Amino acid sequence: DQQVKQNSPSLSVQEGRISILNCDYTNSMFDYFLWYKKYPAEGPTFLISISSIKDKNEDGRFTVFLNKSAKHLSLHIVPSQPGDSAVYFCAASSPGETSGSRLTFGEGTQLTVNP
């Protein structure tokens, strides 16, 4: 049961252009969404997040959009840079009894930004 799905295993864009990574989820109990970035041989690092009470969150070149009715979120990177080349994971969290609730991850999308 894949509750968080990233349908594109890979994405290639030119430097300076926009990168759009997509993520769909099925569990309506999810109330917090995150994007993690992973370089080879390293652990994932947190990039940006959004609460279900918002539809947009922006941090520098990174913007996450949430469409609750469609159970869809996307990450926009503008402008894309070669250093952004990495695997991007979408993750979702549902309310838990303790802080630091369980994260459910998507399969990841390999982004390649070409110079």
Added chain:
Amino acid sequence: EAGVAQSPRYKIIEKRQSVAFWCNPISGHATLYWYQQILGQGPKLLIQFQNNGVVDDSQLPKDRFSAERLKGVDSTLKIQPAKLEDSAVYLCASSFNSGRVYNEQFFGPGTRLTVL
């Protein structure tokens, strides 16, 4: 501030052998997680500790996997006996309980396990 430490970084074993992984979380982080990441998939939570107590181990294959965090700091994850399908990267993460609904998880570099 030092990050989450894990060892070993790589391990190759034969099926039916046992293996153990070690994790040292960021100082002061009460919550510790172990994830399994199979190639081509996202990380999957195996077990979550709050201090030295287990919060969630619903996805841990308890017939072969075990984990402990005896003093609420370091943790070990053990597989005994290993199967071919256990080949994966095992990630440890930790988070600080700030009282917010969600607290950011910080990941270690992982241990890549290959079972032959």
